[in-house]
Amino acid sequence: MAEEVELSGVLSHLRVVEIGSSAATSYCTRLFADFGADVQKVESPAGDPLRSSAPLTPSGQSPWFAFLNFNKSSVIVDANDPEAVTRLTSLVEDSDILIDGRDIASAECPSIDVAAICRRRPKLIYLSTSWFAHDGPYAGFIATDSTVRALAGLIKLAGPTEGPPVHAPDFQTGILSGLWGFIAAISSVLAIMQGGAGRRWSLSTFESSLTASEYLMSESVAHSDVIRRMGINRFWPGFPLGIYETKDGWLGVTTVTPGQWWAFCDMLGLSQLRDDPSLVFGKDRLLYAQRLEGQFMPRLRNRTAREWFAEGVKRKIPLVPVPTMSDLINDIEKRERGAIVPVRFGKEEGLTAGSMQRLTLTPPNRGGRVPNLGEQCGVASKRRRLTHAGSAVEMRIKTGLQPLCGTRVIDFSMGWAGPLCTRTLADLGAEVIKIEAVQYPDWWRGVDRSPAYVQSQMYEKTPRFCIMNRNKSGITIDLTRPRGCALAKGLVAKADIVVDNYSVDVLPRFGLGYDVLKSLNPRLVMVSMSAFGTNSINRDCRAYGSTLEQASGYPGVVGGPDGPPVMSHTAFGDPVGGLNACAAVLTAMVHARSTGQGQFIDLAQVECMIPFAAPWITLQSIGGAEPKRYGNRHPQFVPHGCFRCAGEDNWIVIAVTDPDMWHRLALVIGRPEWATDVSLNTAEARRGIENEIETVISAWTFSRDADEAMLELQAVEVAAGVARMPIDLLNDRQLKSREFLQQTERAFIGVHLQPSMPIRQDARPFPVRTPAPTLGQHNGEILSRILNLSDADIAQLVKENIIGTSMLSEGGGD
Missing domain, CATH: 3.40.50.10540 (Crotonobetainyl-coa:carnitine coa-transferase; domain 1)
Structure with a gap:
């Protein structure tokens, strides 16, 4: 066990207990640890399942787990121990904040009476997170990061016009919902400082993901006829708004205002495009995207991304080089600012993403070490209880406000x-x-x-x-x-x-x-x-x-x-x-x-x-190789992908996360011999026939309505989510049952x-x-x-x- 030391930081007076296993709750508590809070991560003797989350380092450790958990401590609580409930209850009662991810994965955490603890500790702040909340049609759904993003409208609009949609690797939902969880908990700290009581929060990962969709949800009402998948790096309502090849490197281009488009044309010597009145606005240029790209893309290849970037700064055009992982870890400014920090886990040392919340007077920790299972890492032995700020506060906030x-x-x-x-x-x-x-x-x-x-x-x-x-x-x-x-x-x-x-x-x-x-x-x-x-x-x-x-x-x-x-x-x-x-x-x-x-x-x-790139930054910093790109596949789950369903441009994301789920999927899609073949019990074994598996799944989904396929798969506990369009979310059954979309009336636009x-x-x-x-x-x-x-x-x-x-x-x- 590491020697106990007094931690410093703006949140060093807080003790946070994390139970269960989810990326959302782990990221939420990491944000507390960044500012000095004593975070006690409760694990079973087998450890948090995220410790084996791929991709893995050369020694078989998870850089994703490392990113989520440095500067925390690990406490082993064995559910088989007769004193487990008593021990865990005591740990929670001695904390200020309880962050609970058991609804996503219990990770063999003992069951405790949280309601009773809250009655005994009225200032305890409690946050529980789940994939879809405890009510509504999706409440019992099996989920992964990718299936949730599909349902949240974050997949279907990216990729080639004819499909399949191309979705990003995992980790988006954990970061988005982790931020929301932190916002809920830290706002509760402020309320207690003003004389209030603790608060009990619930957090839906699905609804958290809609933070990135809600803009197009609202715009779809007026523009549903033009919001569609338009090809790699082409998106409504602007153009050009994408990534293009240059003489050396890739260049990100964004033109929003007419002035930026005119400057872009002047930079490339395309006066005929600049002076065309039909091309003033991005939504109009989208109609001619292929023709316009045919004229400006060859010219972008005449200079390097860095050279174009310098021109963009001079001309006030949003242009930027698209860095590789190697570029990021060698970026001196990002290291100096703490955006990329050192991390140590086991015998390996590398780099990962630091805290982006750059408070200049009370800055966050810059890097740290990941606890081994059961290890206390720099835990403060003395701390003050969370209480209200006394005479420094001008106003007391009553409970319930x-x-x-x-x-x-x-x-x-x-x-x-x-x-x-x-x-x-x-x-x-x-x-x-x-x-x-x-x-x-x-x-x-x-x-x-x-x-x-x-x-x-x-x-x-x-x-x-x-x-x-x-x-x-x-x-x-x-x-x-x-x-x-x-x-x-x-x-x-x-x-x-x-x-x-x-x-x-x-x-x-x-x-x-x-x-x-x-x-x-x-x-x-x-x-x-x-x-x-x-x-x-x-x-x-x-x-x-x-x-x-x-x-x-x-x-x-x-x-x-x-x-x-x-x-x-x-x-x-x-x-x-x-x-x-x-x-x-x-x-x-x-x-x-x-x-x-x-x-x-x-x-x-x-x-x-x-x-969002943290695992690949770590892998690059340790192994030196550029990260492997999997497309819609996954480094850990096989099968994993986006499959076409019946009808026009209908798709479903399916992810198999363990051997039992694989057996159930094999039976549903009509391949019982796969379910009984013990040689296919591991994801790596299945990777050898991944093409064949995907062909069989595609044939099964292609004959089914996307929602029917999802319900059929969910009925046997296979993670699946329909790839929704943003406009589909306005009538989503789960959101309706949860009253997520509220009717509001305003001048000029009405309800x-x-x-x-x-x-x-x-x-x-x-x-x-x-x-x-x-x-x-x-x-x-x-x-x-x-x-x-x-x-x-x-x-x-x-x-x-x-x-x-x-x-x-x-x-x-x-």
Whole structure:
């Protein structure tokens, strides 16, 4: 046993117990360990099954397990021990937070009476996670990461037009739901610090995955006829928005605004494309994708990815080289920032993804070691109990209210990532004041600034803006004017949190950088959600969520061995960055509530995508070989793939995870001899006839409706999930039974559906209290209530166009 040492970190006063086995709960608790919490991982004598999760290192260890579990301790509890329940109960009662993954895999964990423990320990925070929750048609489904992603609409839109859809390797759902679990638990810590009691949370992995789908779910209502699979690295609604070959390396390209398209054409000497009025918007260029690629792809091969990247920076085009795993581990900046950190497990030492929540005053641990089974690693022998902050807290929150009631957030963010961060804070009860300008509103209202678009108020009718900005107040301030800047400073002085996802120099240029704002409000927590980090050598690179995915290296492990790096169908970097930012500000708020001291968070959104590539970073750093790309197959499970069903473009993902499941599948698909052949009991043995197995499965699925095939397989406990389109989720039986989609009414668009958070405290979701604000809707109320402005003051601001309620068209006119 390692010698006990006192841990430091903003969460070092917390003890967290993790039971069961799931990637979601392991990642949730790793985030606590990153900031010094004493995390006790309970394992059976056989160990967490994730210890053998492939791909494996040369010595047979799991880099995925290593990524999820460094800086924790391991406690062995043998369910066969007569004292097991007593011992585990005592361990939980001496903790502050219990994170429970038994509904995903019990891992031979003894059954304990959690409800009784919570009665005895009213401040205990409890989070349980499951694949689909305990109610609804999918409640009993057998699942894997890939089958859940299929049902969540995260697979069907990526890949060749004729199929099959191409899906990424495992680990997406664990990271997304782990972030949600951490957000639930850490917000509960803040509520207790304000005088509240512990909270009991449930978390659905399936619903967590919808965080990456909800944008297209909403857009599908208006665009279902054009949202479809369009080929490798082609996606609605933009073009070009993909990865292309250059003279040396692959280049990620994203053009969203007309100006970016024009600059891209100028860079390549394609003036005839630049001047074509039918190609101004990305959705129109998509109609001619093959012809356009035929003209610009040969020109991209004339220079290297690095050379094009430099041109993109100069011309303000979102271009980025797509790194290999080798590029990532040799990236000095990522090592210096802690995005890639050393990890030691057993006799092996390598690199893995660090904490992306870069709190600058109370930073996370940089790397660490993975506990051997039953090993205590650096556990604090002394700690203080989680309690409320006493006189440092101005307001006590009563039990039952939302955990962030009394927290005020100033939201300088646009698009998806920043607004998702602040929407989550608002959903949890914070008062969020969203700041736009009539000259430049949130670009998710639309990038069209023509008089026709503005005069018809189309900027009030975009579903994506509405789902991302519910439960917020909305005001307009022209930050380019001194009077506007003064208004913003007045609001920040009375806030707890500022969220900013502009380019790194925008707010400082207006005199609203952190150094200025902290002088007005020393307890302020401010997160900058730039693409690459405030001090990055790439800080001037323009970026969207797609750029972040391209630059993370993750596309390089997706797809077949001979194809290009493959992107997701959605701007995956945006929701991942938004959840990480939310987790980071809540962690910083724990410190602020304890000490009265705020801090700056330098969150680089591209780094938030690196955890998805963590196992391959470790393998590369240890063995030196580029990672193997499996396509839709799997390094551990055979069979595993996406199979065509009856009808047009209908698909199902099937994954066999153990010998018993293989036997059941073999019987269902009509091959009983496979079920009785003991030589096929291992995945590696089956890999020798993988082509034949897939052919038989394909013949079986092709004659069946996709949903019928899924239910037939689930009836014999074989993991299977239909590959849904985003629009299918609007009528999904599980989501309907769980009331996940809430009806909300708003001016200009009427009744529309809002997705819920995947974390719940009871059977019903957190409610949508108010719809997204119309432009400047709350100008008068906010400026008078918080800044004490008179009606005359507000009228003068309107007259000067410092505030307003109508977007200005190009050129400044109405």
